[in-house]
Amino acid sequence: MSPRTRTSGNRAGRQLHGGPFAYTVLALCTAGSLFPLLWTAVAASHDNTRLARTPPPFWFGGNLGRNLRSAWTDAGLGLALGNTLLVAGSIALGTVLFCTVAGFAFAKLRFRFRGPLLALVIGTMMVPPQLGVVPLFMIVARLGWTDRLPAVAMPTLVSAFGVFFMRQYLVEALPTELIEAARVDGASSLRIVRHVVLPVARPAMAVLGMLSFVQAWNDFFWPVIALTQENPTVQVALTGLGRGYVPDQAVVMAGALLGTLPLLLVFAVFGRQIVGGIMRGAVKG
Numbered sequence: 175m176s177p178r179t180r181t182s183g184n185r186a187g188r189q190l191h192g193g194p195f196a197y198t199v200l201a202l203c204t205a206g207s208l209f210p211l212l213w214t215a216v217a218a219s220h221d222n223t224r225l226a227r228t229p230p231p232f233w234f235g236g237n238l239g240r241n242l243r244s245a246w247t248d249a250g251l252g253l254a255l256g257n258t259l260l261v262a263g264s265i266a267l268g269t270v271l272f273c274t275v276a277g278f279a280f281a282k283l284r285f286r287f288r289g290p291l292l293a294l295v296i297g298t299m300m301v302p303p304q305l306g307v308v309p310l311f312m313i314v315a316r317l318g319w320t321d322r323l324p325a326v327a328m329p330t331l332v333s334a335f336g337v338f339f340m341r342q343y344l345v346e347a348l349p350t351e352l353i354e355a356a357r358v359d360g361a362s363s364l365r366i367v368r369h370v371v372l373p374v375a376r377p378a379m380a381v382l383g384m385l386s387f388v389q390a391w392n393d394f395f396w397p398v399i400a401l402t403q404e405n406p407t408v409q410v411a412l413t414g415l416g417r418g419y420v421p422d423q424a425v426v427m428a429g430a431l432l433g434t435l436p437l438l439l440v441f442a443v444f445g446r447q448i449v450g451g452i453m454r455g456a457v458k459g
Contacts, residue, residue: 211434218242218428225423237424244422245415245429250403254411255436261327261397261407262390268331269386270379276332277340278371282353292341299334307399314400325400326407330390336382343378344371384444391437408433 219238220231245251279285280292310329319325348371356366372379394409401410412433415426 211438214427214431214434218424218431220424222422222424238428241424241428242432244425245432248425249411249415249429250406251408251411251429251432254406254408255433257323257405258391258407258409259436261323262387264327265330265390266383266387268327269333269336270383272332273336273340273382274371274375274379275367276337277342277344278348278367278375280337280341281344282348282350292338295334295337299338303395307396310396311399320400321402321405323401323405326393326397329396330393333386336386339382340375340378344375347378348374380444384441387440388437 215238216231216234217225218241220235221237224231224235276295280288280295314320314325319328352370352374353366356370361369392409393407397407397410398413401407403411403414406414412426412429415421415429
């Protein structure tokens with residue numbers, strides 16, 4: 175092995191380290207990202223009178239437990255959290271499954287009008303969702319789903335972004351030769367999807383599932399139209415805390431904190447797998 179080759183190999187295998195400037199920037203970005211969550215917790219630990227003073231509090235008070243109990247009781251967050259978990263989980267599962275199959279079809283299958291259909295799917299991303307609210311609500315009312323969870327889950331089981339995302343991933347990650355070899359062995363399309371496509375697409379599916387879950391959990395616009403306070407999701411339930419002549423901002427912050435904690439728990443449990451999936455999908459060869 176020549177000295178030049180040995181030097182290149184050492185450089186390729188060497189772990190890169192950031193300098194002081196890089197770590198300073200990362201620390202500032204991390205602090206800026208964590209500040210809203212920290213401020214929510216601080217505000218939730220005080221009362222409404224203290225929050226109205228100037229300057230506002232910068233450290234925790236002693237009312238966090240009381241405010242959390244008030245938010246849990248007043249907003250009915252037990253039912254809301256269960257509903258949101260069911261809706262977000264269904265949307266994430268449906269989006270991952272249907273978008274993976276559709277993305278595989280657009281990426282590797284040959285059929286008529288494939289290009290125009292893909293352009294049509296991408297074009298729907300440019301239409302503001304507000305334009306479809308009236309006809310969508312009419313369909314939901316006709317089906318008898320008003321104030322029921324299927325009204326929130328069913329319209330978003332497939333997303334144009336998810337189809338495009340999976341299509342772009344499978345174009346590069348799934349070799350056409352692998353599909354042809356499976357067909358030569360007599361595998362059906364369903365078997366190819368189960369045993370070839372899904373294992374290859376697993377990293378992208380994890381990312382898409384996480385993004386879909388977070389988006390469904392934080393969705394407010396359509397759930398507040400389709401649901402009521404009798405059968406709410408978390409975001410709909412939290413609107414009940416801000417009502418009244420003088421809303422209790424501390425209780426509102428406590429409710430927002432309770433609604434955010436499940437997302438933090440999900441990312442803490444699955445964050446390593448999701449980041450690892452992104453890196454496996456980014457590194458080829």
